[in-house]
Amino acid sequence: MNTPSNPLLDFSGLPRFEEINTTHITPAIEALISENKSIIDGIRNDPQTPTWQSFVQPMVDANERLSRAWGQVSHLNAVMNTPELREVYNKNLPLITQFYAELSQDQRLFEKFKQLRASAEFDMLSPARKKIVENELRDFRLGGAELPSEKKQRFLKIQENLSALSSKFNDNLLDATNAFSLLIEDSDEVTGIPEDVLHTARQLAEKESKKGWKFTLHMPSYLPIQQYAENRTLREKMYHAFYTRASEFNQPDGESGEKNWDNMPLISRILELREEEAKLLGYQNYAEVSLAAKMASEPRQVLDFLGELAAKAKPYAERDLQELQQFAAESLNLPKLEAWDIPYASEKLRQARYAFSDQEVKQYFPEDKVLPGMFKLVEALYRISIVPADSIELGQTVQYWHSDVKLFDIFDASGDLIGRFYVDLYARETKRGGAWMDGAIARRRIDCEQGGHVVQIPVAYLTCNFSGPVSINGQQRPALFTHNEVIVLFHEFGHGLHHLLTQVDDLSVSGINGVEWDAVELPSQFMENFCWEWDVLTEMTQHIDTGESLPRALFDKMLAAKNFQSGMQMVRQIEFALFDMHLHYDFDPHGDKSVLQLIDEVRQEVAVIFPPAYNRFPNSFAHIFGGGYAAGYYSYKWAEVLSADAYGLFEENALNNPSGVMDADTGSRFRDEILAMGGSRPALESFVAFRGREPQMDALLRHNGMTA
């Protein structure tokens, strides 16, 4: 077989990153889209009864080629961004979006899936393939495919309006955030604010040829002021500005009507349209639509879950607040805590109680100890081995996008290669912020024409933004990670293992594919727990100068600080989740009760902190009005319960096990029942198969220090 000259059209192995340049992108994407269109056209017009082989498989193959090629482009755009690449990326993005949008609206493909579902072949399909067909049918229905044409018109119109309203919501919020700034000239008024924050604020002022410091409502400026500024009036001013963004109190100067930033009318309209959409699809409310593809089965179940968690957490939140009030009154001369005092007093209390710094901890976590330590842990848990990949594979040199990147191979107990992953850890200018895992190639079984089959080995990207190695006095020192960065690394590696240790043969439900949205964080949050295990940490720490592993006393302080104010934090998350669920379940957007009254009611039920009357938090709740979290905010807590409870079994089994939580038997069970199964069966079934029962919240409460 010839190697294609356009590296993006080569699907024979690992991506050829060093050969890809921007001129390859548009021709490859155009060729693949047009090829896919003609394949799909052929399938659509095939008069035969659809079968897996004649209908589903060719579509999966075609889509895989496009998504692998585009995946390489998006990956490079995220980790090696240049103006040229960004331009080509943005030019091709609408083509991709449109291609998939048309596919999801295709009536004839929907009919074919229905025929396959009704055919005799369906009963013979593997559970994974059955699940894929059911998922397709569900998604077509949720996309309005089953509606009569007149209602379909309305449905599409609603979706169009909703997407415009969401984008307007985000624009208003961004404009309102950007429009505010506060200039302070008197140095007495900025006492307590950290040096680096002041430095940035001074630069902002200098840019406008002004003296003093310019503060904004962006997080890196707003948050440290709330936490550190001694100046109470400054904190209050900033708080007021922050929590009235995009509300009736916050309009562009000297303009009226046309440029209105108030998000409240948009919220009402969004809720009305979501309700109408739900009714069109035959559901009672939008919450049911949102849950149709999630692990939680119905809104009532989510409300009960949140209610129970709130009841358990609230006494701890009350205790947290009481401690804070007492400390503030005695040590800070703040007898009455206002909303803008809480982060400030909390930070002071945290420092008084747990005197250690991130810098101090960081000295114990060099990369050359952390990464091997993490690998050693999962090698023990899952009976695998992880080794740096050979630089030559199948006669071809492995190609990287940057010299910092490394490739690792995973072998199972019998020595077979089962997965590979790239690690790209350090921040650089060309890389998008944050940390993430992404699949480059997904596992699947490919049947050969001559009979037999091959397994396509999954490949993942692990990307972080940590600070890299530094050279001091000409000596190279390894990168040092904060404990929080180590947690981030474990989290993303957990997603990676979900993608890499799958045993599913069909692409659409292998690894993370097809996993319910409220369960997808289980394997990642699960991994975080190990970062709080003494036995794990002693193996993966070594002071950069003294060579000592993490001292027990420092670890104990870290552990105590971990649960600082966990009660207050938990009820706050529950407040948002309950508000979101009620809004989309039993709140009437046409009724007398306002959105603000609803959030007040929720607060009366679960909160311990009550903000001032002018607080317009809903107007900036972009997760649910400007993003994809509507009737889904509960997922954060839901997945935490799953991951904590799964980890609970390791803790239980550790009691009579010499290797403690690093137990290969429990690990293999986790690997087989959860990681290996991917989206091939409902997440609840996988969980029960692993845990032996349905999820319970005790472990989460215990991990948060909420036990009597």
Ligand SMILES: [Zn+2]
């Ligand atoms: Zn995650």
